[in-house]
Amino acid sequence: MSKRNRWLQDQISAWLDEGLIDAPQAASLRLRYPTGDQQTPWGRIIVSSVGAVVFGLGIILFFAYNWAELPKFAKLALVFTAVIAAHGTGFYLSSSDTAKRGLVESLHVMGTMLFGAGIWLIAQIYHIDEHYPNAFLVWGLAALALAWAMPSVAQALMAVLLIVLWECFEVFDFSSPTYLGPWIVLFGIIPLAWLQRSRALLFFALVAFIALYALGAGRVEGDMVLAAMFYCACLYLAASRLCARSAFPESAPVFATVGFSVYLVLLYILTFHEVTRALLDLSPEGALQWSYVILPLVGALSVWLILLATGAWQQADAMRRWNAGLISFSMLLMCFELVGVSREQTGFFTLMFNLGFLGHCLVMIVAGTQRLSWKQVTLGCVLFSALMFARFLDLFDSLLMRSLFFLALGAGLFLIGNFYSRRKKLQDPQHA
């Protein structure tokens, strides 16, 4: 139950006691604002799953000692028995009592953990020294299959982690990107997160997708990482507005959080002259290289167009429209950079990215002040300061200019803080 909901429930009880409302009205209000106690017991599932994972790790370490006295077939029997026992008990309980969902889920999680342990232990028993990332792939796919079969968010989270590990080991240990990792996440995990209405799974899947996509782009052409991630972030931002009008509106903040975080970090990086120049020098060759940029770009543009066509942007408030405008502006700049505008234009592009970033900072501060959101105002100020410090190092040599710069920045932040406090006082009924 959220804090607000708890407060509301307490208030309804108080109103009832004070006679402000009668019992049927209280019941109607409680029906209108359910406590959520009847929803999925995520806390229990998560704790049980973590317990299962830790228990599974303990078993892995126990076997990893590689007891010389333990015969080979005894070790194998232990491996198979452990997997069968964990999954078997979970399967049995799932048929007998639906109330034990957390326990069933954690038993299956333990079974999949033991399956992964089994792969390594059998490799140990037979001294197998094959291409070890394959073990993570097989383990991850097994978790993914069970995630869909049950369906299970915990199994899916395990699958995300294992697929990320697989791709990372392939790339960093063997310099051999598989290109498959992001697509497994996109088509195997994100739809499940959607169907299960799981924001946690969606968050990790979105982070995993963008990271794996960047890894693949980096292996194909190192300098393309930035552009590929940038358009992925734009796609997430566009998708967040689409999701707000979908059957799973709670997913919108998840898309927005991941997308905006990545977008702002990349936009900040783009405010540096050297980065912009490197992007202007970039010239993707062949379909594979272009696809890493084109696919998310086309995706992002399509979703933006859908939003425009359906009137979603027209209904959005002014701040959202400003943000959308700035994002579109940055996307356009990036497009021009990639299609090969002259290198002599580096200064112009750097300036434009700086203005774009500055625009976002100001929108954040203004919107935060209007909505009285201290988090938004603080974030806006921090980003604004980061931009100012970066340009301060680039532009000013004179001590006088530096002192004036600090005075101006400090005064600006002071004014914002003062303005925010005044607005908050005006809005607060006790001060009105």
Place this chain on the structure above:
Amino acid sequence: MRRKFILFCIAAQLLVLGVMAGEREYILNTGERIYLRTAPIDPRDPFRGDFVRLRYEFAQVSDEQVRGALADSAGQKGDRVYAVLAKSAGDLYRLDYISDEKPEAGLFLRGRLRHDRRATRGLAVKYGIEQLFVEQGTGKAIERRRGTRDGLQVPMEVEIAVGSSGTAVIRGFRWSQLGSSLEMLRIPRRNRNTNLEEVTGPLSPKLLIGLQNVSDKVLLLADPGDHCGFQMRKTARVSRQYRPAYNGCRGLPVSAGDLIALAPGEAYTVELDLSEPRWQVEVDGNTGEIGRYASDDSFRMVYEAPEAALDAGGDDIWKGELPTRAFTAFQLLD
């Protein structure tokens, strides 16, 4: 339907584990059992907790041992290759040649290239049997038995079972009956940039080689003539072709008096001066000591009883090859 799907997923997990174990168990029971020697050059490799890293003598393959299309192509990292084995001595096997074409018959191991061929000289190959897992804590004892870099090194002979597809499974291991040590008694005062015309004195090192009986029975060695029990061989990383310039060992008769009996624990040591004509080589149309013509290339001294000695010593003579650690004209390697 959903429960059937869950059961299917669980069954698939068990099947994966079953196939992994079953395939290896089948090879262990039906595959040909052979021994492969790990090069006595591994002590420097880190011991990682609960396994010993094995480095086979043919983990690095010279260009002359490459056949098939691979001989003319670059070869990419991860490419499948087949190492065809030939009997060496007793139940020990050595590499005959390596190819990218699967042999129709014979004993061969399946492996993959570790690196792009252009990235290194020769081929580095991984066979999937490079890790020997042992009980935690026992690995250090194996390291100690295998020896130290500057002292006696005893090769490990790994027993493997080889399936018809070339998949190999480690069954166990034993220790070679003979260990070797190598020291440089004289190191030429020079490096790669030295002008050889300005150097006075020998250009090549003088080696002290020790062969020690680490078994529990008497072994017979043969080193007739001008140390004809020893050969100097280039390592697999060296691409240039070397031939020994000395012919005095060819057809050399060996009598029972030339045999050396080594009691358990006893060592046979020899000093080999590589600046002497005995160790001169022919390379790129030149003949001379390695210090002059092969300063960048690496070699090993290999003990192997001459063929004539096998008749003189009968079954008691130690058969097989024993390479020392590698060296160049002015430093020890490995």
